[in-house]
Structure formats: C-alpha cells, structure tokens
Amino acid sequence: MKILVTGGLGYIGSHTVVELIKNGYETVIVDNLYNSNEHVLERIEKITGVKPEFNKVDILDRNGLEEVFKRHSFDGVIHFAGYKAVGESVAIPLTYYENNVAGSLNLYELIKKYNVKSLIFSSSATVYGDSFASPMKEEYGLGVTTNPYGTTKLMNEMIITDFAKTNRNISAVILRYFNPIGAHESGLLGEVPNGIPNNLVPYIARVANGTLDYLNVYGDDYDTVDGTGVRDYIHVVDLARAHVLALKYANEHNGCEVINVGSGTGYSVLEVLHAYEKACGHKIAYHVTDRRPGDIATSFADTKKAEKLLGFKVERDIADMCRDSYNFTVKNPDGIK
Numbered sequence: 329m330k331i332l333v334t335g336g337l338g339y340i341g342s343h344t345v346v347e348l349i350k351n352g353y354e355t356v357i358v359d360n361l362y363n364s365n366e367h368v369l370e371r372i373e374k375i376t377g378v379k380p381e382f383n384k385v386d387i388l389d390r391n392g393l394e395e396v397f398k399r400h401s402f403d404g405v406i407h408f409a410g411y412k413a414v415g416e417s418v419a420i421p422l423t424y425y426e427n428n429v430a431g432s433l434n435l436y437e438l439i440k441k442y443n444v445k446s447l448i449f450s451s452s453a454t455v456y457g458d459s460f461a462s463p464m465k466e467e468y469g470l471g472v473t474t475n476p477y478g479t480t481k482l483m484n485e486m487i488i489t490d491f492a493k494t495n496r497n498i499s500a501v502i503l504r505y506f507n508p509i510g511a512h513e514s515g516l517l518g519e520v521p522n523g524i525p526n527n528l529v530p531y532i533a534r535v536a537n538g539t540l541d542y543l544n545v546y547g548d549d550y551d552t553v554d555g556t557g558v559r560d561y562i563h564v565v566d567l568a569r570a571h572v573l574a575l576k577y578a579n580e581h582n583g584c585e586v587i588n589v590g591s592g593t594g595y596s597v598l599e600v601l602h603a604y605e606k607a608c609g610h611k612i613a614y615h616v617t618d619r620r621p622g623d624i625a626t627s628f629a630d631t632k633k634a635e636k637l638l639g640f641k642v643e644r645d646i647a648d649m650c651r652d653s654y655n656f657t658v659k660n661p662d663g664i665k
C-alpha cells in the first residue's frame with residue numbers, strides 16, 4: 329500500500345515513516361523543509377534500509393502538490409504538515425490559518441479528486457481547551473481554544489468531519505495527540521526545536537546537556553500532586569505506531585472517527601524532571617516562576633477508544649521517553665545535520 333506523508337521529515341512524521349516502512353507500506357513524503365531538513369531522509373534510510381521518495385513541495389502550492397498525486401495512486405494520506413508553535417500563532421495568526429487551514433484544504437481537495445480512501449489527521453488535545461476535566465474523552469467534543477494554533481486544529485477537525493459526511497468513500501481518523509516526547513532509540517531521529525524550546529522536555533534536555541542553565545517551572549500552586557502542571561506524555565515511537573494502526577482501521581471502515589492518543593497517565597513537571605535526572609545521571613537545576621498564561625492544571629487522555637478501535641496501548645514509559653530524549657540530545661548536539 330502506498331501512503332502520502334505530508335510533513336514526513338518532521339519530528340512525528342519521520343518516526344511514523346519508519347513505522348510505516350517497518351510494516352510494509354510504501355511511503356512518499358511531501359515537506360517544504362520549513363522545520364526539517366533532507367538529512368532526516370538519510371537517517372530514515374539508516375534505520376529502515378529504505379529511502380522513501382521525497383518531494384520538496386509546499387502544501388500551499390496546489391499545482392505542485394497535484395503533480396505528486398498525478399504520479400502516484402495513494403491508498404492513504406497522513407497529514408502532519410503544519411506550523412505548531414502556540415506563542416508564534418498568537419503573534420502571526422493569519423500565517424497559521426493560511427498554512428494549517430488553507431494548505432490542508434488544498435490537500436483535502438486532492439484527496440477527493442484522486443479518490444484516496446484514507447486520511448489520518450494530526451490533531452491535538454489542545455482542542456479540548458480548558459473546558460473539560462481529565463481524563464479527556466472524545467465524546468466531550470470540542471472545547472474553546474485559547475490560541476490560533478489550537479483553532480486551526482479545531483477548524484481542520486470540523487472540515488474533515490463535514491467532508492467525510494458527504495463523501496462516503498473517504499475514511500478519516502482524527503488523532504488527538506497528547507504530549508509527544510522522546511526520540512527513536514537509535515538516536516538518529518528526534519525533536520530539534522528552533523531556538524529556545526517552549527516545551528518542557530526539549531527544554532529539560534538542554535539543561536541536562538549544559539546548553540541552558542536551569543528550567544523555569546511555570547507555577548507550583550496548581551491543584552495537582554505537587555502543585556506543578558500535569559500532562560500525558562507519550563513516546564513518539566508509540567505515537568508513530570498509533571498512526572499505522574489508524575491507517576489499518578481507516579482502510580477497513582468508512583466515515584470519521586476522533587481518537588485520543590496518549591498513555592492515559594499524567595506526570596507533573598517535577599516528576600518528569602526527576603525521571604530525566606535518572607536518565608542523564610545528574611541533577612537538573614530549576615526555578616519556580618509564575619504560571620504560564622493559557623496553561624491548565626491537568627490534561628491526560630481517556631485511552632479506551634484507542635484501545636477498542638485501534639487495539640492501541642503504549643509500550644514505553646516515562647523512563648524510556650527520558651532515556652531516548654537524552655540519548656538523541658547527546659548524539660546530536662547541533663540537531664540533525
């Protein structure tokens with residue numbers, strides 16, 4: 329089976345391409361290299377022995393994207409391409425709507441035109457907003473988003489749901505990711521944030537390797553186990569496996585399903601920090617500062633639907649996530665070059 333992977337050289341996309349190849353799929357990648365580079369392709373080949381076809385195409389370039397559809401007959405599309413920085417999306421909202429919504433519309437038009445059966449979309453737990461209590465259940469529906477990035481995910485969910493309603497041949501699975509962290513166990517693939525990381529684990533990784541001095545813990549007065557924010561961290565390889573299962577599900581069904589992908593367990597900021605200390609073998613300095621605007625106290629997934637429909641369960645725990653994150657950071661101090 330042949331699968332188009334948009335954003336396939338990015339963090340989650342590259343790990344998913346590896347899992348797809350391992351499971352016998354042929355993959356074709358489209359990426360504009362906005363947040364990745366072609367060396368990722370060599371890393372994928374090193375791990376799998378297969379170099380997937382890569383097309384440097386922007387999904388906003390409708391004609392360029394169509395050329396890829398003309399040359400192939402795809403059984404499915406996994407759509408990762410998009411911008412993902414929450415703070416940046418507040419500063420440049422139109423750029424986010426253009427890339428994440430208009431770009432996606434180009435792709436959905438082509439999926440329709442070329443009769444592609446399956447679509448898997450990268451959504452986020454951010455669509456629950458701060459409207460609901462954890463564990464977050466899919467049947468809660470959509471909450472109120474707190475930033476344009478989250479709104480682009482919400483809009484895509486609505487567009488795909490409507491699209492699947494009137495196009496009975498399409499089978500869509502919207503995956504709501506919780507907090508993907510970690511790296512490929514080989515140390516060849518991982519997350520390379522631009523500049524100072526916004527997210528917890530990439531930041532801790534840079535304190536652990538001495539690039540940054542200490543972690544700012546955003547608040548210790550939440551109603552949680554130790555007062556710090558609680559999130560549902562999932563190893564990126566487990567998340568990648570979920571895409572392979574979602575694709576199999578989509579191929580065997582019609583319609584549209586929304587499915588959480590998390591571990592179902594929440595860890596506080598300090599619990600993650602201590603797990604990382606074990607992984608790197610030394611203490612990690614931190615200062616407690618004010619709460620970060622827009623943060624919620626606790627977010628973790630109800631994972632029953634993923635288990636029931638996809639047969640998905642995480643296989644890696646927080647110690648594995650920290651070990652693989654640190655291994656990648658040590659082996660790639662300057663990112664994937």
Ligand code: NAD
Nearest residue numbers: 335338339340359360361362363364386387409410450452
């Ligand atoms: P990433 O930035 O590492 O990967 C995205 C890839 O898409 C990059 O390689 C980038 O170059 C490419 N891209 C961006 N705009 C493009 C365009 N117009 N045309 C072609 N390629 C384009 O991000 P990631 O962490 O791998 O996230 C993948 C998807 O999952 C995104 O849609 C993101 O919003 C979503 N998601 C991520 C997280 C997370 O914490 N990482 C959580 C929830 C959802």
Ligand code: UFG
Nearest residue numbers: 452453454505506526527528531544545546557558597623
């Ligand atoms: N945190 C710190 N210090 C930091 C960074 C984060 O204390 O330097 C805390 C946050 O306050 C929060 C927790 O660590 O309690 C996790 O924060 P992240 O920024 O790593 O993750 P978020 O849950 O805030 O957001 C992530 C993605 C969003 C996505 C959301 C839900 O960044 O894009 O998960 O999927 F929408």
